Amino acid sequence: MLKVGLVDDRYIDLDKLNGIVAGIPEVEVVFSTLSAEEAYEHIKKENVDLLIADIEMPNLSGYELADIIHSHALDIAVIFVTANSGYAVHAFELNVHDYIMKPYSRDRLVKSIERLLEKTKTAGIIGRLYIKQKNDIHIIQKKDIIFIERSGRSTTIYTKTGPIKTYQTLNELEGELRERDFLRSHRSFIINIHYVKNFSLYAKNSYIVTFDGIEEQAMITKEKVNFLQNHYF
Structure with missing residues (x-):
């Protein structure tokens, strides 16, 4: 089971993420929040395999959240879902799994998550x-x-x-x-x-x-x- 955390400061975008991700087999949404600071607290306390985040948010941004994950070598994949293309190059320096531009289709996000699921299955020997x-x-x-x-x-x-x-x-x-x-x-x-x-x-x-x-x-x-x-x- 892939444990996923969601964060976007716009309720309508967060609701869309919830609707898509919750319907994918072998995936469990462990938290869903409008605040990157709250997402960070969840990451510290809970087992999370994937974080799906907007980038530009007040106070702590999604990019800064991914940078924390990367700099502390946390075993959490990141998918950015954003309306801003300006972070793409820097995002992949953080080894993010995917960078999805808004507006996006359900199929685009589902395929990205399914790709990660396949990757984790084939990487079983790493365990x-x-x-x-x-x-x-x-x-x-x-x-x-x-x-x-x-x-x-x-x-x-x-x-x-x-x-x-x-x-x-x-x-x-x-x-x-x-x-x-x-x-x-x-x-x-x-x-x-x-x-x-x-x-x-x-x-x-x-x-x-x-x-x-x-x-x-x-x-x-x-x-x-x-x-x-x-x-x-």
Whole structure:
């Protein structure tokens, strides 16, 4: 199911988006708002796969919203639906999925979303991580990773079904875990934010992280806790 957020400061345009998107199979509208600021709050708190946004809006623009998504490497596709063609070149520098000019037909938007749906289906292999050991390669689902710890010269990947050890470094694994779910919380840890249960103050600038389902714990810096609060929760 593709989770979609909609934002346009004109009610008539937002209503048109709702009418089209809500009728597409395998698509769920998780929020619909007239305010880009409100859309930003939704993005921080909810899982969103696609944002469909107007560009020119008061205060925070759709372009600025897409720039936030791009600069924080959030795993959210963007479709601009706008009456202004002047942002097209800059928009594709942000790697947006599509740039649709108003007025547009229902078919134009539906085909764009269906194209994204196909892309996400064929990219299913991206959801797996290949863990190299001396004589074996483990294939695990990224969604099953709770956290990863580097200790000495080895790395332990804690999953829902148990730990897996590898010689791969955190830097190597971090390059494979660019989804919004994962955060380099500390020089020795990568955490999956969906399993986090609690942060407990450990020292002036660090916290202990506890997780649902396992007793093992990780570390997170104060800076990264602040980042989570500002951009995820």
